Amino acid sequence: GLRRRVPPLRHGALWRRSERRFGRLLRGMLQRPKATLLAGSVLCAAGLSLTATIRWPANVETSGLAHLAVQTSPGSPPAALHSAVLQLEHYARRLPEAQAVWLHIKPDGYRAELYVALRRAAYAQRAAVAHRLLRYLRGIEGLQPSSLGGADLRFFVQGSDAALTESAAASLAAAMRRSATFAQVHEADAQHLPLLVLRPQRERLHDVGLSVQALVQSLQLHYGPNKVGEVTRHGRRLPIDMQLPLAQRHRARQLHQAPLWAANNLVPLQSLTEARLQRSPAMQLRRDRRRAVPLAAHLAPGMHLEQARAQLLALAAHLPASVALHWQTHSVQQPEGRQQLLLAGLLGLALAYMVLAAHLNAVGLPLLVLLALFSAAAGAAAALAMCRVPCTEMTLMGLLLVFGLVIQHSIVLLDCAQRLVMAGVAPKVAAEQAATLGLRRLVMTTCTILGAVLPTAVAIAPGGGEPQSMALAVLGGLLGSTLLSHLLVPAAFSLAYAGPKSACRPPAGAAVPWSTDAH
Numbered sequence: 001g002l003r004r005r006v007p008p009l010r011h012g013a014l015w016r017r018s019e020r021r022f023g024r025l026l027r028g029m030l031q032r033p034k035a036t037l038l039a040g041s042v043l044c045a046a047g048l049s050l051t052a053t054i055r056w057p058a059n060v061e062t063s064g065l066a067h068l069a070v071q072t073s074p075g076s077p078p079a080a081l082h083s084a085v086l087q088l089e090h091y092a093r094r095l096p097e098a099q100a101v102w103l104h105i106k107p108d109g110y111r112a113e114l115y116v117a118l119r120r121a122a123y124a125q126r127a128a129v130a131h132r133l134l135r136y137l138r139g140i141e142g143l144q145p146s147s148l149g150g151a152d153l154r155f156f157v158q159g160s161d162a163a164l165t166e167s168a169a170a171s172l173a174a175a176m177r178r179s180a181t182f183a184q185v186h187e188a189d190a191q192h193l194p195l196l197v198l199r200p201q202r203e204r205l206h207d208v209g210l211s212v213q214a215l216v217q218s219l220q221l222h223y224g225p226n227k228v229g230e231v232t233r234h235g236r237r238l239p240i241d242m243q244l245p246l247a248q249r250h251r252a253r254q255l256h257q258a259p260l261w262a263a264n265n266l267v268p269l270q271s272l273t274e275a276r277l278q279r280s281p282a283m284q285l286r287r288d289r290r291r292a293v294p295l296a297a298h299l300a301p302g303m304h305l306e307q308a309r310a311q312l313l314a315l316a317a318h319l320p321a322s323v324a325l326h327w328q329t330h331s332v333q334q335p336e337g338r339q340q341l342l343l344a345g346l347l348g349l350a351l352a353y354m355v356l357a358a359h360l361n362a363v364g365l366p367l368l369v370l371l372a373l374f375s376a377a378a379g380a381a382a383a384l385a386m387c388r389v390p391c392t393e394m395t396l397m398g399l400l401l402v403f404g405l406v407i408q409h410s411i412v413l414l415d416c417a418q419r420l421v422m423a424g425v426a427p428k429v430a431a432e433q434a435a436t437l438g439l440r441r442l443v444m445t446t447c448t449i450l451g452a453v454l455p456t457a458v459a460i461a462p463g464g465g466e467p468q469s470m471a472l473a474v475l476g477g478l479l480g481s482t483l484l485s486h487l488l489v490p491a492a493f494s495l496a497y498a499g500p501k502s503a504c505r506p507p508a509g510a511a512v513p514w515s516t517d518a519h
Contacts, residue, residue, distance in 0.1 A: 007084065023436050029487060030428045036491040039376070040484055047378025047480065052383035058297030066116040066129045070143050078489055079104065080142040085364045088143070091136050092116050097129050131183045132296055136375040145186065153182075153308055156268065156292040156326040157319075168323040169293035172315060196256070198273040208267055215272065218260050289511045292326070341396045348400070349373075352407060360418065361409075368492045369410040372485035376402045379480015380473040389469045398470035409481075410489055413438050417493055427497035431490035439486065446482045452473060 029036040071090070072081050082105065089103045094116060102116040116133070118126060137145055157172060159165030176185045198219075200212050210218075256275040259266040269275075299308050316325050349370065356366035380399050384391060413434050420430035454473035 004226050022439055026435055026487065026490060030432060030491060030494050033495040037075055037488060037495065040488040043484060044374045045379040048374070050381045064417060065400065066117075066118060066126050066133065068114045068130065068137070068145065069111065069213045070114065070132050070137065070145055071111045072142060072144075081112060082223055084115070084140050084143040087140055088114060088137060093132060095129060095132070097125050106256045131300065133144070134184055134298060145184070153305070153312070154294070154327075155312075156294050158290045158321060158326050159320070159323040160290055160294045161322065164320060165291040165293055165323055167320045169295060172319065175315045176295075176312070179305050179311060179315065181308050183300045185374045186296045198256075198269075199276075200273050203397055204272050208265070208272070210267075210272070215260075245406075314424070317346040328423045341393060345400060345403075348403075352438055356411065357409075360414065362418075364496055365414055365418070366494075368414060368489055368496065369407055371492055372406045372410045372481060372489055373403055375488060376406045376477040376481040377486035378484075380477040382480070383472045383476025384469065387472055389472055392469050394467065394470040395473045397475060398473035401483065405449070405478070406481045406485060409438065409442050411446070412441070414487070414493060417490070421497060428494045429491045435486055435490045442482060442486060446478050449478055 010491045068088075069423075070085060072084075083101060085105065089101055092098055092101045095116065097118050097120045098116050101116075102115040103112065104115075105112045116129060118129065134145060137143060157169040159168065162304070173185050176182045200215060202212070205212065205215065251350055256270050256273075257268060259268050297308075299305070312325070326472070337371060353366045353370065356369055357363055360366065377399065380395075380402065384395070415433035416437060417430045420433060425433070453471040456467050457475050
């Protein structure tokens with residue numbers, strides 16, 4: 001009975017009706033190509049004008065996550081960590097800007113990490129929230145912030161002389177603490193970890209048939225991927241440095257007495273090496289033979305990253321000439337990354353024009369392909385402006401992805417239209433037929449990609465700032481290019497072929513690589 005009531009759905013009937021309607025719309029617009037191009041240009045200009053309302057994120061974080069790493073104070077037992085971090089977590093949950101709070105306690109029992117996901121309207125207050133957490137942390141007994149955990153600004157003070165580099169780093173850290181730009185300045189994480197210094201005895205190693213390199217490999221095998229220093233350099237004997245976890249700082253003597261497998265026997269480590277326990281140095285020896293002291297700092301509330309960087313460079317101007325700063329934070333390199341990405345995009349457009357000119361055997365047709373990029377850029381700008389999402393490097397990457405898809409669809413459309421013109425079809429009819437034939441491919445590709453990026457674009461979960469901006473750029477760019485480029489490119493094609501000596505017309509007898517059947 002149900003089969004008799006519901007009429008059968010004919011295969012492709014809905015799509016054929018859509019193609020006929022699109023053909024009538026395109027036929028009417030091709031009758032007035034200049035008016036069509038003018039209207040499309042006005043829409044693209046209106047969309048591109050919205051770029052003035054899009055902001056580049058001047059603050060450190062765009063994902064809306066405030067991160068704070070803590071550890072127990074020297075002399076505090078591991079049991080004090082649990083109650084202290086629970087107190088800090090309870091305070092974080094009461095913050096009005098917090099949407100969700102995650103607490104992760106490290107397995108060693110000495111360290112923990114707190115993540116506070118901010119509400120979307122409070123992304124700009126990330127530095128203020130981190131400052132309040134740090135200020136509340138100072139009142140908790142037995143707990144202190146980790147040196148580099150959750151810092152906004154990370155850099156190295158590098159120099160060739162160890163004493164000069166260390167004194168320069170100390171003076172720079174003191175100047176940063178006196179400045180109102182930085183909320184808190186930290187030293188390296190490594191200096192809070194115990195360091196077991198083992199000096200190998202080569203005579204004893206030779207007696208058991210074990211080399212220094214084999215000893216290092218055995219230590220890494222037994223105690224995991226700990227930091228092990230070099231043992232020889234230009235024939236000079238150096239100790240083996242093992243950086244231990246905080247949970248093993250009270251077990252250094254037991255570790256030194258532990259046996260190792262050597263020469264088919266278990267040999268105590270203390271019979272092969274001399275041990276000394278000390279704190280890890282803050283200074284690092286880099287591969288270029290330069291000394292480096294890592295420093296980190298949280299920004300004060302209301303301070304942006306560019307302001308902090310300018311203030312830091314002003315403070316570092318008084319350092320010796322042999323000492324330099326090396327940036328480690330990705331956010332500090334954002335302005336340089338934007339310029340390089342924009343330059344790469346311009347070079348890509350120039351290369352695409354040259355390749356298309358050689359491929360289509362024409363000079364003007366590549367300009368029509370590049371015309372479709374304005375519709376994609378206008379759609380992406382409109383999507384970012386309406387959703388009030390800042391533009392980041394990932395946004396530009398998504399826009400480049402959309403540009404590639406738009407160029408691909410435009411090439412297919414123009415190549416098919418050009419072949420029809422060479423076969424004797426009128427330019428307007430050729431543009432209409434090519435656009436109608438390529439409509440299904442364009443709609444299917446657009447719907448597939450939109451279905452993939454739509455969950456990320458409309459996600460309300462915290463921590464999705466940069467991925468959401470890229471998804472919105474892809475979504476808006478594809479919608480704009482689908483709605484405008486498939487109308488603007490045929491209109492521009494018919495207008496460009498109107499004259500008998502058009503620059504878009506290929507020379508007589510020119511061959512186009514793709515066949516009509518491929519489209």
